[in-house]
Amino acid sequence: MYNAGKTFAIKEACRLCKKDGPTPLISLGSLLGSGESDSPYETSRLLKMHFEIAAKECEKTENCVCFVFIDECDALLSNDAVAGMLASLLDESSGNPGGWERLIVVAATNRLDAVSPFLRRPGRFDQEICVSPPNVQERVTILEALITSTVGITPSRDVLEEVSRACVGYVPADLSALVRRVFAIALEEELHDLTADLLTADLFMQAMLEVGASQLRGTALNNTGTTWNDIAGNSLAKVSSIFVLNLTENIHIFLNCFPFNKDGTSSSN
């Protein structure tokens, strides 16, 4: 597993901090889907209850720091009542002495715009940390680890670097899908005895045509062959537009056939 994800970060931090003292982790990401709460107000009440439990735990246990983790917080905070309750709890944790002082609240989301602005001001969520996709060197490492762990061979470094440079925006999940697709293509081409020499950059590029970067899907162009019949509007206006466009195109073709000099004289005899 590539250890740079949001959820992994909090779990890893919790694991490492346990060496220095008690570090309980209270996960609140499943408050909405657990069936415990039927209404936003009930969710708010549960949220407050969990914070109070964490604060009491910190207060009664010496040297205890508690992580309160809200995974996929955009789902929980889409309701204004819950968001308001969280804001008041964050205010309370920063101003209250005792156990509240040792609460670390971590929220994770893929949709930053869905989090209310009043939660993102300093004093509430003080620090926003962007967990970025891997860079070129990290992609080389991930690809190498994926291929080696799957088929036990290590492709050449040049191939990996070339592929990694082309995989802009690929997250580790995309790279995993890419490697799986490469192996599928290799099987389709009956490359049963797969060696490092057969894992060429062309094979990866072929797979990249089908497996793209998941975060760039929204911005990728989709050429479906749109025709004039797919475009709404007055038919007369459409015919006029088609005529003008064709005329313009024909004029260009005509002018290209008879190129003129700058002074307006024809260069052809």
Add this chain to the structure above:
Amino acid sequence: MAPRRGHLANGCCRLLAPIHDVDSQEFRTEWNLPSFGPVFVVSRECGALLCQMTEPVTYSSIKQTNPTTNIEVGFLCYHRVVKVVPWNGQEKRFGTSVDLPDFLRTLTQKDRYELHPLSTEDVQHRIGMTETCRSHNHATVSSIPSVEDAVEFISAPFCSKHVPLLAVTLRWKAPSSDNYLASSDLDMACIKRQMAGLSIAFRDQAITSELELSSAGMDICFHVEQVVGRKTSDEDFLYIVLPSTRITFLPPEIPNIDEPLRNRNVSQSTAERDATSHATRVLIETAMCLRGASGSLISKAFLLSGPPGVGW
């Protein structure tokens, strides 16, 4: 009890004007200052100012009452001159020759300050503490009992091996943890201010420095656990603490920690730190700070964002 430097800086003093304007007559008139004599500006970010300034001279001013002379407002306390000697050397870094940054030159030059006769004992103590923090031989310099004339002290000898320190982790070595718990955030902030300009020896991944600082009449001894600097080769280096250096305090060692964990060496923890992501490191450092100090000044709420699938 010795005065707290932080109390002086936080409560009684403020930055009166930009450094370049302090010496002008208009400024003295505007702030009702005496026409002659040195002026003294105290700022909480004194170290940062020293690093940012380009002019070699700084002036400071403090506002306080002197009961012995019946002067309601005695402004003049000390005059500080930082001499800057141009240095034309070059330092090898990453195979290229670069000039040493100006701020490093400033911090490694001779300092000289003069006390005004009206300065009170509080200020003298403060000067003493300032000198303590500027000592680079890792030994405690006792406070100056009475200073009448000019006092000159010399910072660390200029050394091309001085490397700016990015981060340093200090572990409290007080004999009892009560001493540590009694310290306030203000003390911590003051200690951080005092550390600007300190040199720390670093040799073969093993720390050899133990810092002794003085704050609020309490001697504190730290053991430097980790340093993060731009190391350019395998040679021994003398790191220098800048105001921009991230300083993390750790509580005293706790007896109930497992013995193997307590005995882990610096290289292990360094490797562990390198293997973790930025988000993990921030969370771990926050937890460390919360265990050691009050959490009122520490960011405790984090919002992690980013595309899905990164942590596959």
